[in-house]
Amino acid sequence: MKIALTLLTLTTLFTGCVDKNGFDRFNFSPEQQQWENNQVNSKIQDKTEIQGIVSAVYLNKVMPDLYKNAEYFYVTLYLKNESEQLSFTLNDQPSMLQEELPHENSFKKFTKDVKQWNKHYILGFMEQKEQDILSLEAKNDNISSNKMVFKKDE
Template structure:
């Protein structure tokens, strides 16, 4: 009887300590460096219309994610979802009824509407057909702190804050 008791205790102790393995759930994921940096760079804000939530606005600062390709200007991959499907204002089209995106108070220089599932797929975890996707470029900003905001005459987002060299 004593042998069974000691064998049982030894088995329990071995089981407890062998359960402390060097792997966890995240070791099974195979993230590339670009995906890791994009996840770290992802910022999201609700778009408010008074006291109501009007949509969601997310961005990835591409200068920190893919610096060998995106440099010389301030580049962002943007996703926007609004209840009524409002589109981003392009200063080159002079349509002031749409949403404006500003970086430290300045309008973008270039806006390119992208299709879902393009070359940036996977940088933002949620890709679907009801979001709008954009590649947006601003003139280079000397400030270390970048504040990206989205607004219209009747709604706004909280600023998405980036610090250069944070990655």
């Protein structure tokens, strides 16, 4: 009986100390939390080695009032060879919008990116009405990223 009472007391104490959210210890706004929850990273590689890194955020989930009627992504890209040009596809369909943004842009308030060598893009794709899973990929003839998978609806 003493053991059961001790275990019950310890369980109650530890349960009261548990954070309810992984972001509680950070000073993130609700938009920043959505940003982090909807960000996927991937390596860009050729057949033998890593050539860069790409990070994508599904903007429709982060800012649903602003980004709707199409699929939008904010992409940060680093390539070892800056002359390489990549195309982006969503579920194997090419982007309809690919705009390079300046390093200082309105999305910087959500990121901690201070690297001057990164490139930033906003991508737009036709709305994927029949798809609940979105698969974004960066590639050219020589290099490609792994597919970055996003869920449309949760």
